[in-house]
Amino acid sequence: KAGVTQTPRYLIKTRGQQVTLSCSPISGHRSVSWYQQTPGQGLQFLFEYFSETQRNKGNFPGRFSGRQFSNSRSEMNVSTLELGDSALYLCASSTNPAPYEQYFGPGTRLTVT
């Protein structure tokens, strides 16, 4: 089975712009979660989608949003980029129900200048 794929792998954006990241889960996985990884804050949960519905959300401002399509692919969007949004964004997919272990993609490295 193919793993979780994320595109693009690297991205450079300017402050104030917006960005969209894409994630394709493992075939058969209907749950997709997004995480932000930074040296200072570590790994933080952004949100989770299941069957096109946001099921959980972390403590991030409204500039961070996401969606899931009927084929379980997911996108996350960050509007009005700030320098602090520079991070590795990780997508993870899992089956449902338990035990809910999540399988991660290689990440998208976003640099905001």
Place this chain on the structure above:
Amino acid sequence: AQTVTQSQPEMSVQEAETVTLSCTYDTSESDYYLFWYKQPPSRQMILVIRQEAYKQQNATENRFSVNFQKAAKSFSLKISDSQLGDAAMYFCAYRLYSGGGADGLTFGKGTHLIIQP
């Protein structure tokens, strides 16, 4: 809010020896899952092992095993016969199970494991 603490920022072990990475967590819940993930320099997060809180038996996956102490809220990872490929950041993670679903993972800050040849 749940928190996960990894008190060892860095650990070093000789190849072929055994090393134990520590993790403690804070929760008032009873149904949850615990995981250890490995992140090598490639940054790809790899699931190492998982433990369901309702199971008393400690999980084992080949050279990797855990010591799960629910009352103490402790979840340590033991790596036996350490190999050079084990060098990575190791993250302990907690996931609350709530009814029909589960929350996002809460991660510790990680332990950088160095394998000395």
